[in-house]
Amino acid sequence: MTYTLILLRHGESEWNAKNLFTGWVDVELNEKGWGEAVRGGELLKAEGYLPDVVHTSLLRRAIMTANLALDAADRHWIPVKRNWRLNERHYGDLQGKNKAETLEQFGEEQFMTWRRSYDVPPPEISADNQYSQEGDPRYAGEPTPATECLKDVLERALPYWESGVVPDLKAGKTVLVAAHGNSLRAIIKHLDGIADDDIVGVNVPTGIPLVYELDEETLAPVKAGGTYLDADAAAAAIQAVANQGKK
Numbered sequence: 001m002t003y004t005l006i007l008l009r010h011g012e013s014e015w016n017a018k019n020l021f022t023g024w025v026d027v028e029l030n031e032k033g034w035g036e037a038v039r040g041g042e043l044l045k046a047e048g049y050l051p052d053v054v055h056t057s058l059l060r061r062a063i064m065t066a067n068l069a070l071d072a073a074d075r076h077w078i079p080v081k082r083n084w085r086l087n088e089r090h091y092g093d094l095q096g097k098n099k100a101e102t103l104e105q106f107g108e109e110q111f112m113t114w115r116r117s118y119d120v121p122p123p124e125i126s127a128d129n130q131y132s133q134e135g136d137p138r139y140a141g142e143p144t145p146a147t148e149c150l151k152d153v154l155e156r157a158l159p160y161w162e163s164g165v166v167p168d169l170k171a172g173k174t175v176l177v178a179a180h181g182n183s184l185r186a187i188i189k190h191l192d193g194i195a196d197d198d199i200v201g202v203n204v205p206t207g208i209p210l211v212y213e214l215d216e217e218t219l220a221p222v223k224a225g226g227t228y229l230d231a232d233a234a235a236a237a238i239q240a241v242a243n244q245g246k247k
């Protein structure tokens with residue numbers, strides 16, 4: 001027997017379209033993103049992957065994506081669990097900055113180190129920056145990061161993976177996790193056992209469900225990397241994410 005896990009990155013957001021570093025800034029889906037979320041749900045329904053429970057971050061682009069996809073799959077009624085540990089990587093002082101301008105200002109090596117290295121975080125955001133989450137009531141009682149690298153994301157996402165997601169999988173539920181490019185990269189790194197240096201090459205497209213069948217004993221993926229429900233669209237979109245910022 002295997003357990004079924006579906007990972008879904010939110011649809012395109014207004015800031016994805018404007019090429020801005022987003023992180024914990026709570027931006028809306030844009031029209032294209034709405035469509036991607038609905039299509040993601042239609043793919044789930046067409047392929048017979050019907051979630052029994054959904055886990056989301058506390059950010060509206062993931063929450064809305066889950067709502068739209070589940071509605072399209074006629075699974076709008078399933079239980080919902082939300083946790084900040086599934087949030088996007090906090091992008092520190094880069095939040096709100098344009099990716100192309102940042103690339104031009106700091107050069108490709110620094111830009112890619114901040115975007116995709118495993119353990120080098122961007123500079124910290126100051127508490128009085130308009131894009132800081134300091135004092136946001138949804139994080140009351142939780143540590144609000146001032147920046148994060150992917151390693152930090154993995155370290156804060158794993159406790160929720162173990163205590164929140166794994167029990168649902170082990171109960172035999174089909175689990176949907178609706179989250180973000182970098183929080184999903186952290187989960188994928190963990191699941192597939194990807195080396196620190198190799199995770200740089202992993203990108204997640206918006207709105208295309210990624211299905212993992214997990215061994216019931218070890219929770220190891222039966223197929224490394226899982227299966228995108230629309231493989232052709234995923235391949236093109238992955239390349240576009242990898243190239244963001246570059247002209």
Ligand SMILES: O=C(O)[C@@H](CO)OP(=O)(O)O
Pocket residue numbers: 016020021022023024088089091115181182241244
């Ligand atoms: O801006 C962000 O928060 C993330 C996801 O959109 O961007 P990147 O893919 O550059 O890590």
